[in-house]
Amino acid sequence: MSRMIPKIPVTVERPWQKELADCITDPSELLARLNLSAHENEADSAARELFAMRVPRPFVAKMVAGDWHDPLFRQVYTQSAEFLQEPGFSHDPLDEQDNITPGILHKYQSRALLIVRGGCAINCRYCFRRHFPYGDNHLNKRDWMVALQHIRSDNNINEVILSGGDPLMAKDDFLAWLCDQISEIPHIRRLRIHTRLPVVIPSRVCEDLLAWINSLNLPLVMVLHINHANEIDPLLATRLQQLKRAGVTLLNQAVLLKGVNDSADALEALSERLFAAGVLPYYLHMLDKVQGAQHFDVSDERARELMAEIIRRLPGFLVPRLVREIAGQPGKTPVDLLLHP
């Protein structure tokens, strides 16, 4: 007598810690899950040595099986093109590796950025931090007191940004402690969190997280990182609604990526889907010129064409600002349509 073993439905949510511990790290497994045949997989797989593969399963569940061009798959799949060396693409395009003092990056006058946790739940192949020495940045509580003292002693800082890696990789009791400390500093008006974690593991928006957010004494802005409309599924939409109900202002930053979202249709759909989920588009970043990500690069000219098209199609509040990060500049640099016709 034989019995069918039921497959676990992918829509069942598991605690985020479980998802983190059970990411897909082997390119062959990812291909198998998506019914893609691994015929030329060896050369692509080798790119794991450059930057590990790491893909949470709830993110894989949003990919379309059988499609090599799936826009979510392309963001995480290792490719032999990562070995290409191209002039102008460096290991540290933003020049951050030298000027980092433990835990804090204070490049912009009014905003200080805290590197809460080095790692991420997902490894995006285009990431400008793919060569970042995270291991060197592990902080203990004493280091945190020093970083907090830096913020306390500088009246120009009115906003603290929790970043990483991904700050939501940290445990909620630590985040609650840190945010409490920050909220007691009189010149701090808001707190911001830059995260991709809820997008790739929606159950990260758990009761503990909502509890400390609800008890927070500062306005909270959460900047998500979503590059394609398909990343917003009903599970994520539900979690975003919970954040909204807790009073969080939700914004999105995307990176303009060849083969992922470099069409007016894709950008329009992203803005519309974000709005429907209660999120406003904030930035559309030009790719940082990091070694190994050349195949994602979109030219300035093409980027401006795309912007001109979505400005025609969308209301102003659904048009993100096209920006580039330039080392040493006092803020993000707009890639302006008028200055460069």
Ligand SMILES: *Cc1c(COP(=O)(O)O)cnc(C)c1O
């Ligand atoms: C992007 C960034 C910020 C925030 O800049 P906004 O333009 O306010 O979003 C702050 N610090 C660093 C180091 C950054 O890279």
Ligand code: SF4
């Ligand atoms: S989530 Fe952001 S920081 Fe982390 S790997 Fe992706 S792009 Fe890089």
